[in-house]
Amino acid sequence: MPIKIRDVAKRxxxxxxxxSHVLNGTRRTAETTRARVLDSxxxxxxxxxxVARGLRTKSTGTLGVVLSDIRNPFFTDLVxxxxxxxxxxxxxxxxxxxxEDEDKAETYLRLLLAKxxxxxxxxxxGRANVLLDPFLAMGIPVILIDRIAPDLSLPFVGVDNVxxxxxxxxxxxxxxxxxxxxxxxxxTVSTSxxxxxxxxxxxxxxxxxxxxxxxREGHSSVQGGEEAAGDLLALAQRPTALFTTNNLMTLxxxxxxxxxxxxxxxxxxxxxxxxxxxxxxxxxxLTVVRQPTYEIGTxxxxxxxxxIHGEALPAxxxxxxxxxxxxxxxxxxxxEDKSEKEAGKQQSRSTHTIT
Amino acid sequence: MPIKIRDVAKRxxxxxxxxSHVLNGTRRTAETTRARVLDSxxxxxxxxxxVARGLRTKSTGTLGVVLSDIRNPFFTDLVxxxxxxxxxxxxxxxxxxxxEDEDKAETYLRLLLAKxxxxxxxxxxGRANVLLDPFLAMGIPVILIDRIAPDLSLPFVGVDNVxxxxxxxxxxxxxxxxxxxxxxxxxTVSTSxxxxxxxxxxxxxxxxxxxxxxxREGHSSVQGGEEAAGDLLALAQRPTALFTTNNLMTLxxxxxxxxxxxxxxxxxxxxxxxxxxxxxxxxxxLTVVRQPTYEIGTxxxxxxxxxIHGEALPAxxxxxxxxxxxxxxxxxxxxEDKSEKEAGKQQSRSTHTIT
DNA sequence: CTGAAAGCGCTTACAG
DNA sequence: CTGAAAGCGCTTACAG
Numbered sequence: 001m002p003i004k005i006r007d008v009a010k011r012x013x014x015x016x017x018x019x020s021h022v023l024n025g026t027r028r029t030a031e032t033t034r035a036r037v038l039d040s041x042x043x044x045x046x047x048x049x050x051v052a053r054g055l056r057t058k059s060t061g062t063l064g065v066v067l068s069d070i071r072n073p074f075f076t077d078l079v080x081x082x083x084x085x086x087x088x089x090x091x092x093x094x095x096x097x098x099x100e101d102e103d104k105a106e107t108y109l110r111l112l113l114a115k116x117x118x119x120x121x122x123x124x125x126g127r128a129n130v131l132l133d134p135f136l137a138m139g140i141p142v143i144l145i146d147r148i149a150p151d152l153s154l155p156f157v158g159v160d161n162v163x164x165x166x167x168x169x170x171x172x173x174x175x176x177x178x179x180x181x182x183x184x185x186x187x188t189v190s191t192s193x194x195x196x197x198x199x200x201x202x203x204x205x206x207x208x209x210x211x212x213x214x215x216r217e218g219h220s221s222v223q224g225g226e227e228a229a230g231d232l233l234a235l236a237q238r239p240t241a242l243f244t245t246n247n248l249m250t251l252x253x254x255x256x257x258x259x260x261x262x263x264x265x266x267x268x269x270x271x272x273x274x275x276x277x278x279x280x281x282x283x284x285x286l287t288v289v290r291q292p293t294y295e296i297g298t299x300x301x302x303x304x305x306x307x308i309h310g311e312a313l314p315a316x317x318x319x320x321x322x323x324x325x326x327x328x329x330x331x332x333x334x335x336e337d338k339s340e341k342e343a344g345k346q347q348s349r350s351t352h353t354i355t
Numbered sequence: 356m357p358i359k360i361r362d363v364a365k366r367x368x369x370x371x372x373x374x375s376h377v378l379n380g381t382r383r384t385a386e387t388t389r390a391r392v393l394d395s396x397x398x399x400x401x402x403x404x405x406v407a408r409g410l411r412t413k414s415t416g417t418l419g420v421v422l423s424d425i426r427n428p429f430f431t432d433l434v435x436x437x438x439x440x441x442x443x444x445x446x447x448x449x450x451x452x453x454x455e456d457e458d459k460a461e462t463y464l465r466l467l468l469a470k471x472x473x474x475x476x477x478x479x480x481g482r483a484n485v486l487l488d489p490f491l492a493m494g495i496p497v498i499l500i501d502r503i504a505p506d507l508s509l510p511f512v513g514v515d516n517v518x519x520x521x522x523x524x525x526x527x528x529x530x531x532x533x534x535x536x537x538x539x540x541x542x543t544v545s546t547s548x549x550x551x552x553x554x555x556x557x558x559x560x561x562x563x564x565x566x567x568x569x570x571r572e573g574h575s576s577v578q579g580g581e582e583a584a585g586d587l588l589a590l591a592q593r594p595t596a597l598f599t600t601n602n603l604m605t606l607x608x609x610x611x612x613x614x615x616x617x618x619x620x621x622x623x624x625x626x627x628x629x630x631x632x633x634x635x636x637x638x639x640x641l642t643v644v645r646q647p648t649y650e651i652g653t654x655x656x657x658x659x660x661x662x663i664h665g666e667a668l669p670a671x672x673x674x675x676x677x678x679x680x681x682x683x684x685x686x687x688x689x690x691e692d693k694s695e696k697e698a699g700k701q702q703s704r705s706t707h708t709i710t
Numbered sequence: 711c712t713g714a715a716a717g718c719g720c721t722t723a724c725a726g
Numbered sequence: 727c728t729g730a731a732a733g734c735g736c737t738t739a740c741a742g
Contacts, residue, residue, distance in 0.1 A: 002493045004735055015713045020737055030711060047489050050469035051409045052735035055718050060406060070438075071431050080426060083452055092466055095450045097438055111447055114405035134402055138357045222632055254636045277577055281609045283638045359719055370729045375721055385727060407719035410734050 003046045012040040023048065054116065063304060064112035065095045065121045066105055069220075074247055074274055074293055075123075078145065081297020082121060089305040091118070100125045100189075100219075113138070119304040124149035126188035141307035145300045147190040148317070156317040157300040161191050161273075164289045164322035165198025165245070166205075168271045171287070172241045173206050175330055177269060181232035181239035183249045185220035192220065195245040195273060214239055218249070225252020226259075233260055233268065240269060241330060247274035250286065269330035284328035292320045358401045367395040378403065409471065418446050418659060419467035420476045421460055424575075425452045429602055429629055429648055430478075433500065436652020437476060444660040446473070455480045455544075455574075468493070474659040479504035481543035496662035500655045502545040503672070511672040512655040516546050516628075519644045519677035520553025520600070521560075523626045526642070527596045528561050530685055532624060536587035536594035538604045540575035547575065550600040550628060569594055573604070580607020581614075588615055588623065595624060596685060602629035605641065624685035639683035647675045 009016045014033055021027045022037045029037075040046070054060040063086055067075045079095060086093055094112060098105035102125055109131040112120060120135055120142045126149065135142050144156040172180050182199050185192030196217075200210050216231050218224035225244060232239055233256055244250040250272030257264055264270050265284055272279075275290035299318060307313045364371045369388055376382045377392045384392075395401070409415045418441055422430045434450060441448055449467060453460035457480055464486040467475060475490055475497045481504065490497050499511040527535050537554050540547030551572075555565050571586050573579035580599060587594055588611055599605040605627030612619055619625050620639060627634075630645035654673060662668045 005737095006735080016736080017713060017715095017738075018711090021712090024737085026737090028711070033711080045489055045492060047465070047468045047493075049410075049471055049735055050466075051406050051415060051471050052718090053469075053737075054406045055404075055410050055720085055734090056736045056738085058718070071428070071435060073426070073428065076426050076431060080452070083425075093450070095448070097435070110402070111405070113402045114408075116404055116406050134400060137400060138402075251632055251636060258636060277606055278633045278637075281606060281613060282633075282636070360721095361719080371720075372722075372729060372731095373727090376728090379721085381721090383727070388727080404719055407734090408721075410736085411719080411721050413734070 002049075003044045005046070005048065008037065008040045008044055008046045011044060012036045058116075060116050060118060061091055062115065062117045063091050063093050063119045063121065063301070064108075064115070064117035065093055066098055066108050066112070066123065067095065068098050068100045068123050068125055070095070070097045072246075072248055073276055074291070075146075077293040078297040081294040081299075082301040083297075085298045085301040085305060089301075091301075091305060091308075098123070098125055100186075102126065106131055109135075113140075118308050119143070121145050121300050121304065123147050124152060124190075141304055141313055143300050143304055143307075143313065145296060149190065155303065155313040155315070157296050157303070158191075158317070158319065159291050159296070159322050160319050161194035161322075162198040162201065164291070164324075165195035165243070165273065166202045167198075167322070167324050168273070168287075168289050169199050169202035169243055170205070171324060171326070172243065172269060172271055172330055173202060173208075175241075175269065177239075177241040177330075178208065179211075179214065179237065179239040180241045180243055181214045181229075181235075182216065183225050183228040183232065183242060183244040183253055184215060184217045185224070185245050185249065187217060189220065192217070192245060199243060220246050220248060222248045222252040222255065225249025226255045227252070229253035229256035230259070233257070233262060238268070242268055242270050244270065244272040247272065247276055247279075250274070250279075250288070254282070265329050265331050271330050275325055279325075280327060282329070284331070286329045287327045288325050290323045290325050292322075295320055357404075358399045360401070360403065363392065363395045363399055363401045366399060367391045413471075415471050415473060416446055417470065417472045418448050418474045418476065418656070419463075419470070419472035420448055420450045421453055421463050421467070421478065422450065423453050423455045423478050423480055425450070427601075427603055428631055429646070430501075432648040433652040436649040436654075437656040438652075440653045440656040440660060444656075446656075446660065446663075453478070453480060455541075457481065461486055464490075468495075473663050474498070476500050476655050476659065478502050479507060479545075496659055496668055498655050498659055498662075498668065500651060504545065510658065510668040510670070512651050512658070513546075513672070513674065514646050514651070514677050515674050516549035516677075517553040517556065519646070519679075520550035520598070520628065521557045522553075522677070522679050523628070523642075523644050524554050524557035524598055525560070526679060526681070527598065527624060527626055527685055528557060528563075530596075530624065532594075532596040532685075533563065534566075534569065534592065534594040535596045535598055536569045536584075536590075537571065538580050538583040538587065538597060538599040538608055539570060539572045540579070540600050540604065542572060544575065547572070547600060554598060575601050575603060577603045577607040577610065580604025581610045582607070584608035584611035585614070588612070588617060593623070597623055597625050599625065599627040602627065602631055602634075605629070605634075605643070609637070620684050620686050626685050630680055634680075635682060637684075639686070641684045642682045643680050645678045645680050647677075650675055 005016045005019050009019045022029050022034050096108035123146045144154050184196045187193050203210050216228035218228040244253045271287045273289045275288045279286040360371045360374050364374045377384050377389050451463035478501045499509050501513050539551045542548050558565050571583035573583040599608045626642045628644045630643045634641040
């Protein structure tokens with residue numbers, strides 16, 4: 001029983017049409033009527049219902065966002081990016097958490113569909129979700145972010161994960177490492193698969209065969225990383241370096257090191273995917289592949305906002321650049337050729353990339 | 356032009372009432388009609404509109420959540436807690452980011468009000484927002500979380516910040532520290548004020564006067580913490596320990612230490628509010644006051660869910676317990692009395708609190 | 711400059 | 727077991 005527009009109209013002695021128009025500034029109104037309406041609104045404490053308005057206008061001003069893990073700071077930064085441009089376009093967000101769970105994702109997609117969001121940002125878990133079709137059928141623009149799905153040809157904003165990972169592993173190789181373990185994510189997620197592919201690519205370029213014993217796949221979480229890294233570090237022939245394929249797994253690997261009493265970079269070098277505030281505070285500060293996370297979010301949201309206004313979405317992928325941020329966690333080379341020259345090269349490259 | 360219930364009804368040769376009822380399972384229907392309806396739904400690809408339904412039933416099944424910083428992992432954990440119980444009660448979330456900005460908060464509150472959420476979780480920034488009144492006027496239950504506002508008597512779920520901070524500072528004092536700097540947040544936020552109060556209380560208990568030079572207030576962010584800690588550490592008479600009053604400021608303080616080449620705990624001891632995954636991986640692992648963050652979220656959401664079902668909200672504050680997690684970052688005492696006995700005491704207390 | 715009225719897509723007494 | 731019809735609270739041609 002909140003106040004409705006009719007109450008305001010009655011008190012102001014006008015029609016609901018007039019109230020609607022002054023509130024929305026959608027047609028000229030006599031200054032005196034306007035004032036009377038506004039007074040009534042204030043006195044009655046009228047707050048228009050967006051749900052009634054949404055039904056009538058068929059526009060909800062809302063974007064749906066389905067993410068796989070809201071606790072992962074990577075996704076949080078993404079959300080901030082999306083949110084900032086959404087707000088600039090007076091769009092608001094329904095943020096949902098799929099937890100990498102196909103069923104949860106489906107539930108949320110159904111919900112978002114029912115809520116009649118005007119655009120969708122989606123991070124697919126594994127194969128494409130059938131529930132994406134109804135969005136397209138209803139003319140709701142959908143944009144993939146961070147990951148892609150094999151059977152899904154939708155506009156995408158993200159990063160070249162193969163290339164980013166390749167660069168990281170090459171860096172390790174340049175440092176002299178030859179036994180490089182990978183803490184990889186589940187292969188159903190495209191980013192995990194691509195980063196692993198980048199690892200393989202780098203080794204191949206150096207004429208090295210990938211040793212399957214050095215590859216451990218796990219859930220992209222702290223625990224998954226800890227377990228995978230723990231396995232790797234327990235190997236009889238321990239790897240001299242670890243490449244961890246996301247921020248949470250990096251944390252997990254550090255935990256595993258701590259537990260085993262292994263020091264980084266003296267005992268194992270470490271290079272991770274994803275940067276974070278804490279990465280530069282760790283001892284040693286972590287060498288990482290940085291993604292332009294916030295920008296991925298803003299880019300996606302910007303495209304969506306335009307699509308809602310009728311513009312076409314780009315057909316293919318929008319790929320932003322990763323940056324290898326060289327810090328101290330993989331300084332000491334494996335065993336061979338650790339020349340002064342190389343150290344100098346790293347240093348300069350570091351300064352270059354950070355700024 | 357999505358499919359609507361009338362289309363389904365037509366195709367199935369029934370009334371919209373029947374379609375509605377089979378879809379909602381709200382009255383017995385002949386099995387054959389039921390099947391015909393369901394077939395039509397599938398064939399047409401019908402997805403009911405929650406906005407039409409919301410208008411008609413006056414229930415949106417949605418909770419509003421206004422947080423001050425979604426990038427802060429503390430709030431993210433909170434959201435997870437809220438989300439999990441919301442989902443269990445088939446409620447969904449509108450998560451908004453106030454950024455500690457009164458205007459942004461107001462915009463979002465207005466939005467949530469318009470969207471006719473059925474409950475609100477709110478973290479006030481400073482003084483209470485006038486916009487909370489309309490929620491109450493509309494009978495929408497509101498619950499404060501994490502912080503309180505002086506002029507706001509609403510149900511609250513959080514932690515006893517005075518007590519938590521006091522305990523941390525006492526720990527520092529027991530370790531022999533006498534010059535303890537505080538990296539405090541902005542005093543307009545209740546948690547900041549209370550944690551500072553806890554600091555003062557601890558000193559007072561030990562008969563120590565609070566030296567205003569040792570208190571620095573700043574924005575509760577990494578940068579705010581870095582600046583405040585930087586100031587403190589640049590003091591001619593440098594504090595032997597720092598108490599940082601939230602997780603972001605702790606990170607900032609660590610940055611400041613790194614920049615000044617100061618080692619923890621040898622040069623400065625450190626104790627922070629808020630625990631995190633990375634806190635135990637740092638070298639040294641960080642001594643912190645842990646909040647039951649996730650539980651704060653679930654508790655608040657649970658209360659809200661009940662309130663929506665008609666139960667009364669608790670009148671006062673629901674205070675959950677903090678735990679001092681003793682790790683290595685404040686081991687070395689200030690200068691005096693660092694006895695073996697005390698070290699033993701810490702150790703045993705540590706094991707006790709962690710498990 | 712303003713109002714009467716239709717209609718957005720559902721649900722739900724009411725009636726049979 | 728099922729349907730006709732009203733109504734949720736807005737906006738928006740249309741008419742004057």
